[in-house]
Amino acid sequence: xxxxxxxxxxxxxxxxxxxLPQPAAGEVRVRIAHGGICGSDLHYFLHGGFGKxxxxxxxxxxxxxxxxxxxxxxxxxxxxxxxxxxxxPSLACGGCAECRAGAPxxxxxMRFMGSAMRNPPVEGGFRDHVVCTAAQAVPxxxxxxxxxxxxxxxxxxxxxxxxxxxxxxxxxxxxxxxxIGALCLLAARRAGAAExxxxxVADAPLALxxxxxxxxxLNTRDPAALAGVKSGRGQVDVTLECAGHPAAIADAIEAxxxxxxxxxxxxxxxxxxxxxxxxxTRELTYRGTFRFDAEFGPAVDLIARRVIDVRPLISAxxxxxxxxxxxxxxxxxxxxxxxxxxx
Numbered sequence: 086x087x088x089x090x091x092x093x094x095x096x097x098x099x100x101x102x103x104x105l106p107q108p109a110a111g112e113v114r115v116r117i118a119h120g121g122i123c124g125s126d127l128h129y130f131l132h133g134g135f136g137k138x139x140x141x142x143x144x145x146x147x148x149x150x151x152x153x154x155x156x157x158x159x160x161x162x163x164x165x166x167x168x169x170x171x172x173x174p175s176l177a178c179g180g181c182a183e184c185r186a187g188a189p190x191x192x193x194x195m196r197f198m199g200s201a202m203r204n205p206p207v208e209g210g211f212r213d214h215v216v217c218t219a220a221q222a223v224p225x226x227x228x229x230x231x232x233x234x235x236x237x238x239x240x241x242x243x244x245x246x247x248x249x250x251x252x253x254x255x256x257x258x259x260x261x262x263x264x265i266g267a268l269c270l271l272a273a274r275r276a277g278a279a280e281x282x283x284x285x286v287a288d289a290p291l292a293l294x295x296x297x298x299x300x301x302x303l304n305t306r307d308p309a310a311l312a313g314v315k316s317g318r319g320q321v322d323v324t325l326e327c328a329g330h331p332a333a334i335a336d337a338i339e340a341x342x343x344x345x346x347x348x349x350x351x352x353x354x355x356x357x358x359x360x361x362x363x364x365x366t367r368e369l370t371y372r373g374t375f376r377f378d379a380e381f382g383p384a385v386d387l388i389a390r391r392v393i394d395v396r397p398l399i400s401a402x403x404x405x406x407x408x409x410x411x412x413x414x415x416x417x418x419x420x421x422x423x424x425x426x427x428x
Contacts, residue, residue, distance in 0.1 A: 089212035090408050090426075093143045095133040098408050106216045108158035113165060113222050115172055115215045119234040119402075120426045121149030122415040124263065126199065126209075130412055135352070140201045147426075148174035148199040150210030151233035154222055161219045170222040171236040171385045172215060174198035175376065190244075190376040211405070213428055223382055227389030231402070234425055235268070235395040239384040240377035242268040245350045246276050248374040249323045253277035258314060258321040260337050261328025261351055262290040262302075264398060264423045269325045269350065270297055271393045282314060282321065284336065285328075287418045297397060305336065314340045318367055325350055331357040343367040348374050398423045 087106065091099045108114045126146045128135040151171045157163055176196040177189035184192050195202070199209025208215075225233040242265060246252065257278045259266050262285040273281050282301045283294040291302035303310040314320045319342040326337040329351025338360050341347050347369055364371055377384075387393040400421040403411035405428050415424040 087213040088405060088428075089145050089208075090147075090405055091143050092129060092140065092146055095129070095131060095140075098130075098412070100406060100408070103212075106214055108156055108161070108216050110159040111161060111219055112158040112216055113154045113161055113219050114156040115150075115152040115170060115217065115222055116155040117150050117152040117172075117210055117213060117215055117428045119151050119231045120147045120211050120428065121234045121238070122147075122411060122424045122426065123149055123238065124265075127412070127415060129201070131416075134201055138201055140206065141204055142206075144199070144201060144206040145209040145212055146199045147209035147211035148197065149234050149237045150174070150198075150215065151225060151230050151236070152215070152428075153230075155214070157219070165219070165222075168222075169225045169227075169230050169233070171225050171233040171381075172198075172210060172217055173221040173223055173381045174210065174237060175381070176218065176221060188378065190378050211408070211426060211428075223385045225385055225389050227391070229396075231399065231425060231427070232388050232395050233385060235398065235423065236381060236384045236388055238264055239268050239272070239388060239393060239395065240380040241265060241374075242272045242350075243380040243384055244377040245269060245325060245348050245374040246272045247380070248348045248372050249325065249346050251277075252323060254279045255322040256320070257281045258284070258324040258337065258340050259299075260284045260324065260326050260333040261330070262294050263327065263418065265350060266290075266325075266327040267293065267297060267398050267422060268393075268395070269327060270294060270299060271395075273325065274298055275387075275393060278323075284311065284333070289419045290422065293397065293422060305333070311336055311340060318343055319345065319363075321345065324348070327351045329353045331359075334359050338363045338369065338371075341367070341369055344369075346370040346372065348372050350374055400424055402427050
C-alpha cells in the first residue's frame, strides 16, 4: 500500500492509503523521499487554484520531488532500482506543434504533476510512490537527496536567466525574494553577474539574500529604498521580476536602464497596468519566462555538485503526517524560505 496526501478542498488535507502503483513499459516507480512546498501548492491549498486554474475535485499536490527508483517496467534497465533521482514533473506529448518546434514547455497536451489544468488533475508527488517515464527520473549523484527536491524550481530559474541573455559583468536587480528569487540570485551569480541587488518587503528573506551574496538587499516598504537604482533613467542592466506584484513591476521597469532587459518571472494573480512609457522611451526588452525545458537535467547536476548550493534555502522539514504544520509554516515569509515534506 502507499500513502497519498490529498487536498480534499481548500484548507483540507487528508492522508489516504492507496494500492501500490505499478510501472508500465518504459516507466519506473519512485519511492518519494522529499517534496518541496511551492507557491502554486499554497495557492491551491488557500484558494483552490490561481488565475483561471481551479481545482474541480480532490487532488494530490506537489511537483518538487526526489526519491529512489524502487521498481521498473518492461524495457527499463533493472540496474536503476535503488538509484537516487529527482523527478521532472513535466511530461509533454512530444507530437504537438510546440513539441516539434523544440518548446515542449508550451505543449498543448501537457501533463504536469500536481496541476489542475487537466480534468481529472495529474496527481502530484506528495505521496509515497510516483510512477513516471524513465526519462523523467533524472539520476542524482549528490550527497543529500533532500537537496534534489529543489531541482524543479532551480530549472525554472535557469530558464529565466537564459531569457535574460548574457549576464557576464552585468548589474542585476531581483524584485521579490521568495524561493524563486533566491534561486535566481544563485543562478545569476553563476552566470557571471557582476552585482546582484535584491528587493523584498520582509527583512528575513533580505538577510538571507546578503548571506547568499547579494550586493544590496533593500526593503521596499521604505519608499526611498530604491531611489539609488531608479535614479536617472534606471541603473541596472537586467531585472528579474519575481514578485508578480504591480508595485514591484513598476519598480522593476523604473530601475532598468536604457536598452536593458526585464524578465517577468513572477506570475500575476490578476491583470495589471505597467508604466509602458519607460519601456518605450528606454527601448527596454520585456520578456516572459515559463517553466523550463532542457534546464531540468543541468539543475539536478548543479545541485548534486553544489555548484549551486541550495542548502541555505531549506528552512524546515516535516513528516507527511505533519503536512498541516508544514503548509502553515510555508506561508510565513518571516520564518521560512523552502519547506520540505519528508515521506
